[in-house]
Amino acid sequence: MSEQLHALVVEDSPTMRQLIVFALSRIKVLKVVEADDGVDALKKLSQQHFDILITDINMPMMDGLKLVSMVRKDEVHKEIPIIIITTEGAQEDRQRALSLGANAYITKPIQAPQVISKVKDLLKIS
Amino acid sequence: MSAKKADETAHREDFLVLFRRGLKFTEELLAENEKLRYRLANLENELDGARRGGGDDSTLRELREKVRELEIEKARLLSSYTEVESANRDYQTRYAEIEEEHNNLANLYIASYQLHSTMCFKDVVQVINEIVINLVGVSSFTMYLLDVPSGVLHPIAGEGVDLAHAPRPRLGEGVIGKALAGRQRHVAESLTTAPLAVVPLATADSQVGAIVIDRLLVQKEGFTAVDNELFNLLSVHAATALLAGLLRDQVGDRGAIQAITVAHARSLLG
16 A cells, blocks of 8 residues: 555644654654644644544643544544544543544553554554 | 664564565465375375275385375474474564564653753753653652752652642652662552652752652553663653753853853863
């Protein structure tokens, strides 16, 4: 598969964002765009097409759960695969995110292979 | 790091090439084994036919010899197959180890990169917070800074704690003060004992402060090998970054830039 795919990584922590982008750089067909929070993410979603959305939950301006629910209500992006990466490890947090429409839920600290494998699964790339 | 990353990528590619060769060899062995089974079955049929048809002794001997050779060949192939299978298992284990090592190095590289990406004290404190929360997986901790004249450690930042009511230990006293005075990390024996860890922050010639960890994220079952490496990195790199930030903020951005002269640098180098 040589088709270029686009991922939007939404994370307020530059350290964490760099770590996620670093992990995703191993998927050669994936081009990554970064956003600081939910508001920034919505703006970037309106400007270009993305194949996958990876977001944190706890962020200023607009949190990840609000972003997920808004994206799922949007006609253009309602089918986009969404992965949550968060410090919130309680079962009820996971259930809430999945019920709002997230496709996968990964807790921090992350293991790069886990993130890569989840992204590949959702994008159906080998 | 880019050279290291390229090196790791090359290792991974080499490993994958080896792994694919092993897989191809296994498939060839299996196909060969299948052919031999087929030939063996044919020969056994021929042997039975010869027996029933009253074939002469030389034909029977010839067929028996062929069967014996094929049995030996089959045993050899099966043994090779077992060896390849075992090698494949070793490769898989090694691949998992390399993946883990790669992940750990990425964590350390990014922590170090972020710590030294700014000279602003407030930003350095924020980066330390992010490393402790996101990379180590801590839900409650306090960052202390040593007030050198009084020898008292003051809480300056943290997560999940009330800084106003946090203790103010003296250098050399209590778990926190002793850890910094001795530049020795303290790690509790169980996850129910607070503090879980005290990471002293010190350069070769200055004691700067400490990170005191009280609670881990619920999904985290304990400290890992990479956490220890992150603590080692924080001990020195967070200390130098905090000191640099404090000094730079004291003279101001403008002052710091004006202080940079080649003549001064040369005089420092002697």
